[in-house]
Amino acid sequence: MNLTKRDVLELRRRLTKNGCSFSRMAGCYVGGNRTIITKFAQPFLDLEDDAFYKYLEIAKKVLSGTPGGNLLELSMAENENTAEIRQFLIALKESKLKNDGMLDRFYELVIEHYNYAGNYLILLFHDVYDVPSRAEDHAKLDESEEVYEYLLCALCPVELSKPGLSYHEDDNSFAPLVRDWVVGLPEIGFVYPAFSNRSADLSSVMYFVKPGKDSQHDLMRHVLGCAVQRTASEEKNAFQNLVTEAFGTEKEQAENAFLQIQKNLNELVATRDEDGLPPIELTAEAVSDVMVDVAMPQEAKEQIVRDYQSTFADALPCAQNLIDNKLVQAGLQREATLALTSKIESLEQQLAEKNEQTADSDLPWDETSPAIVLQVSADKAEHIEAQVIDGRRCLVIPLDEGDSARINGVAAPL
Known part of the structure; x- marks a missing residue:
């Protein structure tokens, strides 16, 4: 141009x-x-x-x-x-x-x-x-x-x-x-x-x-x-339509794929701008490359490339013209939201596992709770046994030199 x-x-x-x-x-x-x-x-x-x-x-x-x-x-x-x-x-x-x-x-x-x-x-x-x-x-x-x-x-x-x-000034009225x-x-x-x-x-x-x-x-x-x-707006709409049509009735999948394509196109254009390169006319091969990491069926990718070739046979659009900045921002926001959600779910899982390990010691006592709850190291647990002392059944915990214990949060005299 x-x-x-x-x-x-x-x-x-x-x-x-x-x-x-x-x-x-x-x-x-x-x-x-x-x-x-x-x-x-x-x-x-x-x-x-x-x-x-x-x-x-x-x-x-x-x-x-x-x-x-x-x-x-x-x-x-x-x-x-x-x-x-x-x-x-x-x-x-x-x-x-x-x-x-x-x-x-x-x-x-x-x-x-x-x-x-x-x-x-x-x-x-x-x-x-x-x-x-x-x-x-x-x-x-x-x-x-x-x-x-x-x-x-x-x-x-x-x-x-x-x-x-x-307002009509001559008779002071509205008409x-x-x-x-x-x-x-x-x-x-x-x-x-x-x-x-x-x-x-x-x-x-x-x-x-x-x-x-x-x-x-x-x-x-x-x-x-x-x-x-075509104008840039017409090129953008034509491109979005052929991507959507490749997914048939799977509208949500088409939307997700198009957002990812928009992100990849934006990165392609930004890289060329940083390198001082002129705008790129987007060939069908370039469109195929843009979709390499997009999660979508292979047959949909192939249809998009075919339709792109026929739609823009007379004049290839500039890559910049196919970018919808609002959709790019929406895609970035969606990725950030998904990443944050995933992180929250991971933290919640970790917290749940930790709570499960310590749940018994933190539970309030009620009639269904066991009378005695012990929390000891694994090597100590295998030596605990029940014995009858003075006619009463007791739990016997062997103590080694330097061992300490707490009962209901209070240090026990050993």
């Missing part, structure tokens, strides 16, 4: 009142039945301040996220259809959004391939950025390095505002709030061409997906001509 966070931030930092250089904006409002409600186009800098900042907020959102996470660098496939799409996008960019026919064609493509049930707004921004030269220490120099011309697109949901009550259709922040967006290594890359697209939303593979293929790519 060539796209870096530094590239994204360089574009994003320009989107301010004084730094923004968007020349023009165009839009198309689409209804839930895929019909066009209205279209518009105008110079961006002519907007009133309130509208200017709202639209700027939408554009900035497309330039957010984590590269490789929910901000993807899509590569255009090498085929005849892709070449046609690329030429169209380049022509749309060079038209500076002033060609109504090209705009209509773009809107039609999006409407056909964007899978969204409600109303939404298609927004396009055109910009030209004189990329300044930078010294080796990244300090900005005065002269321009190149001119980067690009399109930024945002697909925003349009939803009714929430119902409520509002139901008039609900309006409100434009939300984008769920999908892209920048073409991608800004990669501070330069335009005509063969790739910078693609934004709002966390938790569908990445819209049809848009990638048919509107942008790009190979399909």
Whole structure:
């Protein structure tokens, strides 16, 4: 991946009142039945301040996220259809959004391939950025390095505002709030061409997906001509699903195995980070290695490897993308709890054994208790015998020089 966070931030930092250089904006409002409600186009800098900042907020959102996470660098496939799409996008960019026919064609493509049930707004921004030269220490120099011309697109949901009550000052009363259709922040967006290594890359697209939303593979293929790519969240979910499915109905066993796999993956990534190594693309063989010490049936391991190969055949995920930090912490907490429980059980067993050895001397006397309880060393016990002395049966304990004894805790006179 060539796209870096530094590239994204360089574009994003320009989107301010004084730094923004968007020349023009165009839009198309689409209804839930895929019909066009209205279209518009105008110079961006002519907007009133309130509208200017709202639209700027939408554009900035497309330039957010984590590269490789929910901000993807899509590569255009090498085929005849892709070449046609690329030429169209380049022509749309060079038209500076002033060609109504090209705009209509773009809107039609999006409407056909964007899978969204409600109303939404298609927004396009055109910009030209004189990329300044930078010294080796990244300090900005005065002269321009190149001119980067690009399109930024945002697909925003349009939803009714929430119902409520509002205060009417004229008659000093409260009444139901008039609900309006409100434009939300984008769920999908892209920048073409991608800004990669501070330069335009005509063969790739910078693609934004709002966390938790569908990445819209049809848009990638048919509107942008790009190979399909999952977000980090989608890769994580796909991996968890194939692990769970390998265990069938054994849900608890699947959960335990997945927690252990998460721990092993986390250790793998941490080791590479400590060694300063780049992120690792996780092959099926690497997945097999990660599961070596995981307690699970061999057939489940084999199925996971097979399913992994087929699920991620087009693009291998980065190991980091498959890690759920919450699950890693949950697994570590579970291990600590199990270790503590085991230690407590061991101590309780030891205490029980010790109590059993001394239980008789500590028991309270009752009618069922023996009248005499002796605790002597093994070599002394074998010499104890019963004798009749003065007509009474007695226990006779031989005493050696230096022996001592206690009766009910009190030293006995010997």
